[in-house]
Amino acid sequence: MFRSGQLFSFLVVVVAIASLGPLLYLHQLWLVEGANYSQLITRLSTVREGVAEAHLWTEELITGDTTQDIAEVQERFSDAHLATAEFLDFLPEKGGGVISKVVDGIPIDEHVQLLAQEIVSLEEAADARLAARAVSGAGSESDITFDSIYKRVLEKTRLIESTVVDHQQRATERNLRNHRLTLLIWAATLAGTALTLLVLRSRQQTMEDEKRLMESRFQEAQKLESLGVLAGGIAHDFNNLLQAISGNASLLLHDTTLPEKIRDQVLEIDGGAQKASELTSQMLAYAGKGRLNEVVVLFDSMVEEIATLVRLSVPKTVPVLYDLKASGACLRCNQTQVQQVVMNLVINAAEASQDDPQPVEVMTYSRTFEAPELIDSVSTAEMCEPGEYVVFEVQDHGTGMSDETLERCFEPFFSTKFTGRGLGLAAVHGIVRAHQGLLKVSTELGKGTNFQVYLPRCFEDPDVRDVVTSVPTYSGIGRKVLVIDDDPLVRKIMVRMLKRIGYEVVSEESGEKGIECLTEFDGKFHVVIVDMEMPGKNGLAVGKIIRERWSHLPLVLSSGYSQDLIQDGGPFDAFIQKPYSLTSMATTVNSVALDANGLSSP
Structure with a gap:
């Protein structure tokens, strides 16, 4: 041309x-x-x-x-x-x-x-x-x-x-x-x-500009892909570690003889593990390895919920002032991700103000935007339209950013902090785009920085979350389960959970050994639980072999990744995502396991 x-x-x-x-x-x-x-x-x-x-x-x-x-x-x-x-x-x-x-x-x-x-x-x-x-x-x-x-x-x-x-x-x-x-x-x-x-x-x-834009987008896509690979790998491995924490906490919580004081401490451990699990789920979603679970929330209430956690995360010399005026405004969002946006921006503002401690101002409000106002932004979603938005604004009076830093501040792995990983603002950028929102930044070196996040307002009623407190009543007595997982820590906690609800458990550390075990026992198990990521044959390959040879056996896939990525059209009857509790384990396994006489459970 x-x-x-x-x-x-x-x-x-x-x-x-x-x-x-x-x-x-x-x-x-x-x-x-x-x-x-x-x-x-x-x-x-x-x-x-x-x-x-x-x-x-x-x-x-x-x-x-x-x-x-x-x-x-x-x-x-x-x-x-x-x-x-x-x-x-x-x-x-x-x-x-x-x-x-x-x-x-x-x-x-x-x-x-x-x-x-x-x-x-x-x-x-x-x-x-x-x-x-x-x-x-x-x-x-x-x-x-x-x-x-x-x-x-x-x-x-x-x-x-x-x-x-x-x-x-x-x-x-x-x-x-x-x-x-x-x-x-x-x-x-x-x-x-x-x-x-x-x-x-x-x-x-125009062609040169388009070429540069395409090259820039390609480079950004490569960086985001690298970030996705890293985030997905970390999240998967971290979920395996969380399984040991969450699983043991779940077992302790279902021990009726546990002293109340210790039970409260175990509840805190379990709560921390669940929040960590939510973060890993967010990392998987950001890495393209899981879909977002969206709920309708009151925005100001959500900000207030994490205010205490924010206070513990910022330097004590820097006060954080809240002016929340988005009363009644709701968002349809992944709550964990939006909370991460709030946390990252406020913590960054506080850290930038350490040398000359001045208050970090956090503001929320609703505003209607016209199309021209939506153009001048760092991050503009392709489907973003004029209308009612909930605005989250963070203003600091700290060091500010140079033009060079401003140009690169959303790049993955770019950081001006000595101990920074360069993932915080990159995650903010990706989360805002994923929510069809906008992100605006204004800064002046030596005078401070202002971040404004615009998220589309939702006019639905906020969701009410149900709290499940029941102890599983399912019994695995008289039934045998085969667990195939390469992580010894995960195998150990799975065996404990399954024995706790009455199952006879056999565990193997690889897909090949699991198939050998099935051959040895002539497939006489009531359910088989297979991990996805294993050396040699992975979970999908093992599941297909088992389905071909022992078609009657119920199969449960366990993974640190989400079901959306790996279950599509697979040979499994159920899926359980790490980390899981005793309740979720019992519910999932009992829903597909054969009864003691070899018949399906009702």
Whole structure:
């Protein structure tokens, strides 16, 4: 495209230059035509001057003036004859159409021939007077005849000259019109050329901008992909670790002999594990390895809920002032993710204000935005539309950011902090976009930074979360389960949970050993639980083999990833995501396990 545009530009310039040719050609013709007319008029002037001098000198010779010579008179007549002959020769070639003129019913070239004859007659009359000077004085018949011929010669030259001059003026006016028209056409061509070049340059600039934008988006996509791979891997491994914490806490909480004081402490452990699980779920969603679980929440209430946690996370020397005025405004959002946005922005603001502790101002309010107001933002969702938004604003009076830092502050892994990981604002950027929102930043080095997050307002009623406190009543007595998981810590807690609800448990550390165990027991299990990520054969491969050989066996897939990513069309009957509690484990396993007689559970 670019090369074809360059070729077209070259052709346009060539046309513009070529269009100058006719203009120069016509101008040259005009100059030549003017020079030709000048030559014709010069010849007529020579005729008139030669005849006048010959007439004057003839009169002086007749009056006895000895300073004149008859040879000079003859020379003047010769000049007049020569000029007349040249005029007649030039007339067809350089007359520019004068030769076609008819004056007093006689063509102009015949007038010139008559002029030549009159000059001959004038010369003969002059010779006759000079030969008879004594009788050719003033008033004589020869003098009268001589003067009469002279007047006719002058009249003929004036007639011919006026005809030439009149034709020249008409030709000049015509040429001037043609010249102006040609100049106008060339100017229009030049303007068109300039406009075309500007358009082509604009298109080229647009293409270059689009190319840079595509390259920038590609680089951003690569960075986000790298972040996704990292976040997904961390979240998966972290979920395995959380399984041990959450699972053991769940077992303790279902121990009726547990002292109340210890139960409260275990509840705090379990609550912390659940919040950590929510964060890992958010990391998986941000990494593209899980869908968002959205709920409708009151925005101000959500901010108030995490105010205490924010207070514990920011430097104690920096006060945080809240001005929450989005009363009654709801959001449909992933609550954990939006809470992370609030946490990240407030903590960043507080850390930026440590050197000169001034309050960090946190504000919420509702506002209606028009389309032009939505354009000037760092992050604009493709489907973002004008309307009612809930605004979360954080203002600090700290160090601010330089232009270079502002340009890169949302890049994954970019950080100006010594211990920073460069993931906080990158996560904010991604979460805001995922919620069809906007993100605006204004900053001045040394004076502070202002972040504004706009999230579409929801006009539904807030969701009410049900709290499940029941102890599982399911029993696995008389049933046997096979657990296949490569993580010994996870295997250990799974065995404890399943034994707690009455199952006989066999565990294996790999898919290959799990298949060997099934072969050894001839598939006599009531349910098989398989981990997704394992060395060698992964959970999907193991599940397919089991389904082919022992089609009657119920299969449960366990993973730190979400079901959306790995269960699609798989061979499993149920899915459970780590970390899970004793209740969720019992509910899931008992829902698919065969009964003690080999029949499906009701």
